[in-house]
Amino acid sequence: MVRSAAATAVHFTGVDMEAKLALLEFLLTNSDLQASARRAIDWLAAHAGVQQAVVAVAEPGAGPLLLVAEHGVSSAAIVDFALTRDDEGHPLVRAMLRSDPTYFDGSPMPFRVPIENLAFHAVPLRAEEDLSAHGLLLTSASGAEVHPDVTWIARMLGRQAARLQSRQTLAETRFGQERMLLYSIINAVTDPILLTDTEGKLIIANSHAEKLFAAPEEASEGWRRAAALNNMLFSAALSTSAVGMSEMSRRELLLVDPLEGSDLLFELLSSRAKDERQGTYVVSILRNVTDLARAKEEIEESYRTLRVAQAEVRDERHRLDLIIDSVADPILVTDQEGDIVLMNTPAERLFNAPGIDDEGTLRRVRANGANLTSFVSNVLTRSGEQRYRGEIQLGDPMTGRPLPVEAVAGTILSEQGELMWVVTILHDLTEAIEKARLYEQLKQASVELERKVQEATAELADQNELLRRQHIALEQASALKSQFLANMSHEFRTPLNAILGYTHMLLNNVTGPVSDPQRKSLTRIDSNSRHLLALINDILDITRIEAGRMPLNATSFGIGELFDEVQAELEPIIKRSNLAVTTKMRAGVPTVRSDRQKVKQIMLNLLSNALKFTPAGSVTMTASYDSKQKEIAIAVKDTGVGIPVEDQVKVFEDFRQLDSSPARGYGGTGLGLSICRRLAHILGGSIELESTAGKGSTFTLRLPAKARKR
Amino acid sequence: MKPASTTAREQPLVLVVEDYQDAREMYAAYLQFSGFEVAEAGNGIEAIDKTHELMPDIVLMDLALPRMDGWEATKRLKSDPRTRHIPIVALTGHALAGHAEGAREAGCDAFVTKPCLPDALVTEIKRLLDLHRPNAENAKDGARTPKASKKRS
Numbered sequence: 001m002v003r004s005a006a007a008t009a010v011h012f013t014g015v016d017m018e019a020k021l022a023l024l025e026f027l028l029t030n031s032d033l034q035a036s037a038r039r040a041i042d043w044l045a046a047h048a049g050v051q052q053a054v055v056a057v058a059e060p061g062a063g064p065l066l067l068v069a070e071h072g073v074s075s076a077a078i079v080d081f082a083l084t085r086d087d088e089g090h091p092l093v094r095a096m097l098r099s100d101p102t103y104f105d106g107s108p109m110p111f112r113v114p115i116e117n118l119a120f121h122a123v124p125l126r127a128e129e130d131l132s133a134h135g136l137l138l139t140s141a142s143g144a145e146v147h148p149d150v151t152w153i154a155r156m157l158g159r160q161a162a163r164l165q166s167r168q169t170l171a172e173t174r175f176g177q178e179r180m181l182l183y184s185i186i187n188a189v190t191d192p193i194l195l196t197d198t199e200g201k202l203i204i205a206n207s208h209a210e211k212l213f214a215a216p217e218e219a220s221e222g223w224r225r226a227a228a229l230n231n232m233l234f235s236a237a238l239s240t241s242a243v244g245m246s247e248m249s250r251r252e253l254l255l256v257d258p259l260e261g262s263d264l265l266f267e268l269l270s271s272r273a274k275d276e277r278q279g280t281y282v283v284s285i286l287r288n289v290t291d292l293a294r295a296k297e298e299i300e301e302s303y304r305t306l307r308v309a310q311a312e313v314r315d316e317r318h319r320l321d322l323i324i325d326s327v328a329d330p331i332l333v334t335d336q337e338g339d340i341v342l343m344n345t346p347a348e349r350l351f352n353a354p355g356i357d358d359e360g361t362l363r364r365v366r367a368n369g370a371n372l373t374s375f376v377s378n379v380l381t382r383s384g385e386q387r388y389r390g391e392i393q394l395g396d397p398m399t400g401r402p403l404p405v406e407a408v409a410g411t412i413l414s415e416q417g418e419l420m421w422v423v424t425i426l427h428d429l430t431e432a433i434e435k436a437r438l439y440e441q442l443k444q445a446s447v448e449l450e451r452k453v454q455e456a457t458a459e460l461a462d463q464n465e466l467l468r469r470q471h472i473a474l475e476q477a478s479a480l481k482s483q484f485l486a487n488m489s490h491e492f493r494t495p496l497n498a499i500l501g502y503t504h505m506l507l508n509n510v511t512g513p514v515s516d517p518q519r520k521s522l523t524r525i526d527s528n529s530r531h532l533l534a535l536i537n538d539i540l541d542i543t544r545i546e547a548g549r550m551p552l553n554a555t556s557f558g559i560g561e562l563f564d565e566v567q568a569e570l571e572p573i574i575k576r577s578n579l580a581v582t583t584k585m586r587a588g589v590p591t592v593r594s595d596r597q598k599v600k601q602i603m604l605n606l607l608s609n610a611l612k613f614t615p616a617g618s619v620t621m622t623a624s625y626d627s628k629q630k631e632i633a634i635a636v637k638d639t640g641v642g643i644p645v646e647d648q649v650k651v652f653e654d655f656r657q658l659d660s661s662p663a664r665g666y667g668g669t670g671l672g673l674s675i676c677r678r679l680a681h682i683l684g685g686s687i688e689l690e691s692t693a694g695k696g697s698t699f700t701l702r703l704p705a706k707a708r709k710r
Numbered sequence: 711m712k713p714a715s716t717t718a719r720e721q722p723l724v725l726v727v728e729d730y731q732d733a734r735e736m737y738a739a740y741l742q743f744s745g746f747e748v749a750e751a752g753n754g755i756e757a758i759d760k761t762h763e764l765m766p767d768i769v770l771m772d773l774a775l776p777r778m779d780g781w782e783a784t785k786r787l788k789s790d791p792r793t794r795h796i797p798i799v800a801l802t803g804h805a806l807a808g809h810a811e812g813a814r815e816a817g818c819d820a821f822v823t824k825p826c827l828p829d830a831l832v833t834e835i836k837r838l839l840d841l842h843r844p845n846a847e848n849a850k851d852g853a854r855t856p857k858a859s860k861k862r863s
Contacts, residue, residue, distance in 0.1 A: 494730055497825035501736040504827050510743040533825060 019047055020152075027156060033057060033164045034176030037069035040153050045071045048149040050139045054078075054114040057125070057135035057161055058085055058096075065092075065135065066177040070114065072140075075184040077114040095122035096133045101146045101154075114138060121146050125158035134161035192266075192286040195273075200235030203281065212255055212264075212286075219258075226258035237268055238282060253286065265290045330405075330426040336380065336419050338373045347426070353397050364397045372407075372424070379409045379422050386410060391429065404429040478546075485543040489536045496536070500529050538671040545678045552682060554707050556593045559623040559634065560585055566603045566621075570611065577611045579619055586624040592632055594707040598679045602687075605672045606636040606699045614640030614696070630705045631685075637698040643691040651689065652677050676701075683707050722767035722839055723747040727757040727783070728801070729775050733824075737770065740828035746835070754778025758786055761793050768835055768842075769798045771818070781816040788817030797838045801826065 023043050030036050037055035044050045052072040056065040065083045087093055090111065095102035106119035113120070118140045124133030137154045139147075183206075186193050192209035196202055202213060213234065215227040237253045253268040266286040273281045321344075324331050330347030334340050343351060351372065353365045371392050379388045387410055394403040405426040412421040503526045506514055514522065544550045563583040567574065574581050592599070603621075610619045617639030624633045643651055652673050673687075680687045684704045691697035724746045728734035731752075738748040749764050751757040754775045761769060769787070773780035780800060787793040800821035814821075822834055 493825055494733065498730070498732040498736055500825050501733065501740070501828050504829065505736065505740055505743070508740075508743075508829065510740055 016047065019043065024156070027160050030160075031164060032176070033161060034068040034180060036160050036164075037157060038180075040157055041069045041071045044139065044149060044153055048139075048147045050147070050150070052115045052118065052120070052138075052140040054081075054138045055125075055135065055157065056081070056083070056138070058133075067114065068135075068176050068180055070180065070184060073114045073184075074116075075181070075188045077112070077116060078181060078184055080112055081114050092122055092136060092138075096124045096136050098124060099126070101151060103141065103144045103146075105144075115140050119143075121150060123150055123154040125154050125161055127155060127159040127162050134158055191288065194234075194284045194286075196234075196238065196282050196284065198238070198272075198280055198282055200231070200238045200282075202231075209286070212258065215258065222261065223258040226256045226261070230255045230258070234268075234284075238270060238284070252289070255286075263290070264288060265293045327425075329428070332372070332424045332426075334372075334376050334422045334424065336421075338376050338380075340369075340372075341421065350394060350397060350403075350426075356397075360400065361397045364395045364400060368394045368397065375407055376409065376422050376424065379411065379424075380419065392426070394426075404433060406432075482543045482546060485539060489540040489543070492536050493533070496529060496533055500526065500533070503529065535671075538675060541675050542671065542678065545675070545682065550598075550679075550682060552707060553595050553597065554593055555596050556591050557596045558591055559589055559632065562596070562600055562603060563621060563623070566600060566607055569604060570607055573608065573611055577614070579611060579614055579617065581607075581611075581619045582621070584620065584622040586622065588627065589623045589625045589632065590705055592703065592705055594683055594703055598683060599701075599703065602676045602679055602701055603634065603636075605676050606701065609672060609699070610636050610638040610640065610697075614638040617696070625705070632703045632705050633700055634703075635698055635700040637696065639696040642693040642695050642697050643689065644693040645691075648689050648691060652687070719747065719767075721745055721747045723749060723764060724835060725749045725751060725757065725760055725764065725766040725769045727751040727754070727769060727775065727780065728772040729753060730772075733772075737828060737831060741832065741835075744829075744832045746832075752776075754780060754783035757783045761787055761796065765793075766796065768839055769796055770801060770831070770835070771798050772801045774802070784816040784818055795842075797842050799834060799838060 023039065026039055027036050030039070037057070041050075041053045041055060044053055050071070053070065054067055054073055055069040056067050058065045063085060065081075065085065067078055067081055070078055083090060083092055085093055085096070091102070091104070091109070092111075092113070101121045101123040104113070104120050104122065106117060115138050119142070120138050121141050123137040123139065123146065125135040125137055126133040135157070137150065137157060139150050186204075186206040187208075189206060190208060192212055193206045194202060194209045194213070195204040205213060212230050213227055215224040219227075233253060233255055237251065251268050253266045255264050255266060256262075257264050265288070267289045268284060268286055270282050270284040273283050324342075324344040327344060328346060330350055331344045332340055332347045332351070333342040340351065348354070350368050351365060353361050356362070371394060375390055375392050378390065382388055387408065389406070389408050392405050392407050394405055395401065396403050406429050407424055407426050409422050409424040411419055412423060414420045503522055505511060506522050507519065507526065541550075560583075563585075567581065567583070607619065607621065619639075620635075620637045622633075622635045622637070624635075625631070626633065677687050680701060680703070684707050685702045688700045688702065689697065690700070724741050726734055726737050726741070726748060728737065728750075729752050734750055734752070738750055741748045749760055749766060751760045752775075755778050757769070757771065757775075757780075758778075760766075771780045771784055775783070784798050784800070787796065787798065797819040798817065800816075800818040802821060802823055820834060820838055822831060
């Protein structure tokens with residue numbers, strides 16, 4: 001730091017004075033030239049901004065110049081300095097002879113100067129009254145002009161030298177120079193070095209130690225406090241180490257960096273030195289091991305991290321092994337040579353047979369290995385693909401059972417993209433193949449079933465078609481039958497008509513009188529012909545009903561008038577029967593809308609049946625109306641022979657008369673009731689029978705009051 | 711141009727049209743026995759010819775006939791002004807529904823179903839002849855033959 005001299009003078013006027021007085025006081029009380037010189041130079045460094053300074057003193061007369069104090073100068077330069085006053089041509093010797101300072105501008109010179117490569121002033125040390133200088137003060141300079149303090153110091157030192165020279169021997173001066181050299185050496189050491197008393201009180205410290213333990217006057221509060229703390233720590237360290245260690249003690253000492261406030265770790269080497277005059281000293285060398293400790297810590301930390309990482313890797317590996325082993329499928333890892341580097345337990349069973357000497361097993365294990373190797377080499381040749389899938393034929397090493405497996409391989413590449421390993425997982429295909437086989441069988445069976453169903457369906461369709469045709473054929477046959485019966489009954493009637501006609505003519509004496517036996521025979525012919533005619537008519541009726549050729553012809557009529565008509569038509573029979581025939585009309589019987597002719601036919605039939613099968617008693621016809629069902633009921637009740645329960649269904653069947661002998665005396669075709677029932681159905685009604693054998697029967701025709709078209 | 715024979719005739723003339731000889735002759739014999747004059751025809755064409763030739767008082771017409779059936783013959787006679795007034799009794803063996811309607815549409819005045827006993831036939835003929843007497847001409851349409859011949863068991 002170079003400051004302007006004028007600025008310093010102005011600024012530090014008051015302080016300057018005080019400092020100068022303090023320095024003068026020191027010089028006056030001090031009898032050691034070297035100490036004086038050092039103090040003076042330090043003062044210059046502090047107050048005049050001198051960066052480098054050297055004080056050289058000379059014996060009176062001729063002789064070498066000795067360096068007694070320096071500031072900011074390398075120790076090498078001090079050691080190399082050699083100058084005698086006899087060398088009169090030397091610029092520094094000449095400068096010493098002058099009364100004014102000599103300026104050297106820093107350009108290279110043919111001799112060595114302690115202040116190297118810098119401009120400097122060489123100021124002779126002389127008091128005003130002195131004829132010759134006692135030495136030289138060399139101070140680095142920033143310009144030709146000399147700082148006033150420098151000349152002032154040179155004068156003060158000159159006076160001091162003159163004052164002390166009479167008392168101080170050269171030897172002392174020489175000793176001083178050696179001491180100075182020692183100082184500079186100590187200062188040159190980068191480790192702090194201290195000389196203390198046994199209490200730790202500082203006697204000598206090099207500049208590095210001073211930084212730690214001595215705070216300069218202008219130091220900050222923090223610096224001073226840190227220095228005080230360091231002193232305390234140091235004293236404490238010394239006192240504890242002094243107990244056990246007689247010669248040399250080595251221990252760690254933690255101090256504070258006064259400038260940065262950070263912790264500094266030192267290794268403290270202290271040894272005692274005994275001096276006859278002064279007593280016991282302690283020499284301490286502090287070696288900064290802060291960085292070392294930090295490095296050690298870091299190494300330990302990395303080591304610990306490494307250990308943890310290793311443990312983790314071990315755990316990971318262990319877990320991986322567990323996982324791989326727990327997979328039921330064999331897993332193998334092979335290197336690029338095709339050699340197995342890792343496999344799980346299931347894989348081991350296939351490719352390694354530990355503890356088994358059986359020749360067959362070993363052979364099969366080798367065969368499996370060969371198969372795997374050829375698969376892996378396939379994978380290796382297909383380096384472009386990440387996944388490779390294939391099938392391998394292996395064998396169970398123990399049993400030799402064929403073991404088809406599906407192999408899925410993946411390649412693991414290094415960061416550089418080189419193929420490192422091939423991971424292969426084998427999957428047992430036995431089950432899959434078996435399943436596929438079963439599935440195939442199932443499919444076959446399903447196809448078979450479907451075929452059978454189709455066949456059956458086709459057959460069913462054929463049968464349906466057949467049935468349909470048969471149905472049509474049957475309908476046609478039925479129609480033909482009806483037509484045939486209709487034709488037949490017509491053809492029957494033509495000759496029958498003639499028979500009846502001629503019989504009638506004979507009986508009416510058209511061809512002349514007939515005898516009684518002839519008449520009897522003719523009567524038999526007549527009655528049998530009529531019976532035959534009735535049969536033919538009934539068959540014709542049934543045929544017409546079944547052929548659907550008897551349509552409903554609905555008109556409105558009263559049941560009462562129908563009763564009258566039926567009675568009138570059967571009048572001859574009623575008369576002949578000697579039975580009491582009555583009719584009853586219950587209240588509320590309405591006019592009926594139905595097929596009058598068919599209703600009448602039914603009533604004629606029921607009444608003639610009742611008359612026919614009732615030897616004595618009565619026949620009653622009753623009409624009633626069920627207003628809820630809107631149904632007319634016509635009941636024909638007789639007191640005749642009756643019908644046993646077991647026969648009550650049969651009487652409605654075709655050609656059924658309970659007594660089927662022709663000589664039964666009741667006549668009729670046996671078709672009447674079956675026709676009545678058919679007619680009742682056409683009308684939307686029914687015929688019911690209630691009867692007790694021997695007590696009579698009641699036939700009831702039920703009809704809707706209004707017949708619906710069917 | 712009515713033939714003079716109609717009025718000169720003492721007994722009514724019945725033309726029996728029937729292809730089945732036994733039946734035709736049976737009806738003829740019984741009608742003669744009952745006091746009618748009788749003429750016979752075996753088919754429809756013959757029936758028309760005989761009607762024009764003899765101008766009978768009444769025609770007994772079987773419907774099922776060869777060469778020309780009874781319906782056609784009836785239709786022709788009823789559409790001819792010369793023969794339109796002659797009553798025609800249809801004789802049918804088919805009791806099937808529709809025959810009666812067919813006969814009426816063809817112009818028959820009455821019809822009976824075979825088998826028909828000779829005396830029933832005579833009764834029907836007498837009834838029709840009574841209806842067709844000149845003073846009873848307007849009662850023609852009321853003529854009906856009850857189907858009373860059927861017997862039930």
